[in-house]
Amino acid sequence: MADLFGSWNSRIRISIIILFVGFCSSCCCSNSRKDSSSIHSLLRSMGLPAGLVPKQVKSYTLGENDRLEVYLDGPCMAKYENRVIFESVFSANLSYGSLIGVEGMSQEELFLWLPVKDIIVNDPSSGVILIDIGVAHKQLSLSLFEDPPDCNPQAALRNPLRKRRDFESLR
Numbered sequence: 001m002a003d004l005f006g007s008w009n010s011r012i013r014i015s016i017i018i019l020f021v022g023f024c025s026s027c028c029c030s031n032s033r034k035d036s037s038s039i040h041s042l043l044r045s046m047g048l049p050a051g052l053v054p055k056q057v058k059s060y061t062l063g064e065n066d067r068l069e070v071y072l073d074g075p076c077m078a079k080y081e082n083r084v085i086f087e088s089v090f091s092a093n094l095s096y097g098s099l100i101g102v103e104g105m106s107q108e109e110l111f112l113w114l115p116v117k118d119i120i121v122n123d124p125s126s127g128v129i130l131i132d133i134g135v136a137h138k139q140l141s142l143s144l145f146e147d148p149p150d151c152n153p154q155a156a157l158r159n160p161l162r163k164r165r166d167f168e169s170l171r
């Protein structure tokens, strides 16, 4: 009987240690790369549509100052109303209802590729999302961004923006 209790006790002790180690490794490393599945729920929990970030996300980090960095396998192109190119790493300051100071994301506008600066959802019930591309603030329907889009790497490599950049880097 005493032996039985003894082994139970040690089993419980081991389980507690395992739980504790698991808990610590999940809470102490808040700055480490997280896998892709949770980025979309993170965006939703911040009042932003999940489709702002494509399906093909590899991982992301959320830094101490709420700088969100998203990692893809390479640049790729997605289609919302207009075409958007995501760089292999794109980032922005994340706060409730906004991505401010976006880097690594450009949008096609009348045959020009313009860097996206801010993305703001002031009021989700309005159904409207604001995209600041510097020269213009675009108001688009939130529903365009509901589901994470497919992002095509070949299309991004063929785009004129990249060709021009490659050309410039050759000079």
Ligand SMILES: *[C@@H]1O[C@H](CO)[C@@H](O)[C@H](O)[C@H]1NC(C)=O
Pocket (backbone or CB within 6 Å): 065, 067, 093, 100, 101
């Ligand atoms: C983003 O956050 C950093 C750190 O808080 C800040 O220094 C920077 O100015 C912010 N960028 C923009 C565009 O607000």
